[in-house]
């Protein structure tokens with residue numbers, strides 16, 4: 001197998017070599033978690049792919065084979081003799097979940113001898129064992145559609161009338177895998193790798209018969225958490241930049257309603273599921289939440305089971321040969337070699353959007369574009385972890401950033417990337433090349449034939465004419481116009497200033513101010529201040545839900561513009577927030593379902609704006625420091641919000657410690 005000539009060193013986005021340091025996190029109840037932040041996701045530097053050093057006593061003898069194992073949250077390398085594997089497979093697929101089941105079936109159908117290792121007792125992962133039964137967007141086409149047809153047939157003709165299709169899907173996947181000749185190993189967990197340079201020579205796993213090993217020519221990591229990639233010494237990221245929090249998890253239940261099986265879930269909290277203690281705590285706590293109890297359901301409903309696999313929305317995200325970011329996406333820096341288009345909205349479940357990235361806030365809060373669907377072109381390079389030659393990652397760990405991960409995770413798309421990984425593996429083995437050298441045109445051709453590489457689904461058309469933008473800004477659905485103006489940039493500053501200065505049309509004035517502020521123009525400040533002083537509760541109708549108050553967008557933007565004159569008003573908001581019960585007309589604003597939520601949104605935006613203003617102006621730092629020490633870092637400070645819920649039960653999430661830590665870190669940086 002030839003080695004890839006591409007960047008082999010394991011260096012992350014911020015230039016760290018060999019490891020990614022995750023921000024410190026604490027449990028929602030305020031107790032420090034057992035997570036050791038320094039050790040978290042640390043990968044031994046010497047374990048890093050072809051960039052690794054030779055280690056151990058055998059170095060002098062020129063031994064190059066390493067056994068890499070995930071021990072105490074690190075990849076630990078030991079120099080070893082070349083093992084004699086009882087059997088060598090063309091492809092080993094780790095994790096037979098949403099992506100992995102399709103990858104294994106496709107690999108075997110392509111003629112590769114394929115071993116599939118799965119730690120559960122059936123296939124389908126989150127989509128079956130996690131009881132996430134339904135599709136939510138994602139792009140159509142490809143092998144998964146055949147498997148779904150078979151699943152529907154089994155459900156109709158067999159006795160598998162569970163209504164949710166979960167049991168039938170498991171069976172359809174198993175049937176197809178066995179027919180294709182996949183060697184399946186259930187209740188087996190991959191725990192180690194044999195590597196020579198950046199090439200994986202074999203996989204070690206533990207199962208009912210103890211520790212076993214097999215050789216391989218290519219590995220497809222479908223663990224959902226890049227477990228093989230980090231074991232191999234590749235770097236990965238976890239959670240958002242501000243505090244390392246990933247998207248909320250859910251504990252899914254299935255219930256019998258009117259003779260049909262339904263799955264039901266509500267956000268249960270936040271967890272670092274790569275930590276056994278935290279994961280167990282989450283499993284135990286969420287299974288007994290009020291959202292799972294009888295009073296949540298109709299009298300005739302019958303609870304069948306709690307899904308055996310916890311619903312994790314976001315895991316580790318690899319640093320790929322190409323890592324896709326939302327920033328690059330909105331600037332139109334797309335790959336020229338798309339294999340498929342992931343298709344959904346930024347389905348971010350965070351209620352504390354003030355702690356998400358700036359761009360996320362500009363999209364969802366200022367633009368009100370939460371439900372706008374985007375089509376993200378995915379190249380093969382986003383499936384290849386940096387520094388490896390024969391490893392592909394498929395599933396929710398693709399090389400995307402935290403913002404895009406809320407979109408690039410839907411089941412249809414994850415199944416598609418399983419198919420793509422298998423086809424790429426086939427071509428690489430056929431040509432005896434690194435997976436990164438697979439010819440794009442040929443791979444794309446194969447995917448077109450199977451329907452996997454369909455054209456981009458229709459998405460928004462941005463506006464380019466000034467009159468169209470003006471009328472959009474004057475409307476109650478201004479999101480597309482606000483972002484169209486942002487995209488057009490400097491040429492819009494003149495007209496926006498003019499529309500912002502007039503007073504006859506309130507929407508035009510205010511929405512022009514939002515657009516102008518996105519372009520960094522201080523001409524927006526007077527109108528933004530008005531929105532804050534009025535506590536403007538207007539919600540854009542561009543998104544059908546998760547629209548935020550215009551006042552929140554204005555607070556965020558004043559912080560970004562560094563408006564030091566607003567410091568007293570922002571302090572007032574933090575110190576004297578008035579909790580208000582939600583009004584009926586706020587139905588689209590799912591961020592506010594309680595008086596606590598109302599308070600939390602104002603406090604979090606105002607606090608973050610104060611800290612941003614302090615970043616910009618050294619002259620106000622002393623004042624802001626004294627204020628936050630008194631009001632935020634004080635023991636009496638409380639901040640909590642309620643998680644997304646489809647039931648009347650509102651699960652509280654305590655964010656006090658999160659906000660205090662963020663504040664302390666910021667003060668320390670001044």
Ligand SMILES: Cc1cc2nc3c(=O)[nH]c(=O)nc-3n(C[C@H](O)[C@H](O)[C@H](O)COP(=O)(O)OP(=O)(O)OC[C@H]3O[C@@H](n4cnc5c(N)ncnc54)[C@H](O)[C@@H]3O)c2cc1C
Nearest residue numbers: 095097098099119125126136190223224311312395396411
């Ligand atoms: C609560 C919730 C609701 C969602 N709602 C929707 C929706 O409505 N529609 C939609 O399209 N998408 C939805 N999604 C998203 C989608 O379901 C997931 O993103 C997708 O299923 C993830 O696929 P995956 O293959 O990456 O991971 P998984 O399907 O979880 O597969 C990973 C597999 O790897 C196995 N594994 C892990 N480590 C090892 C190891 N070391 N050795 C062996 N096996 C291992 C696991 O047991 C698992 O089977 C939802 C997700 C969640 C959590």
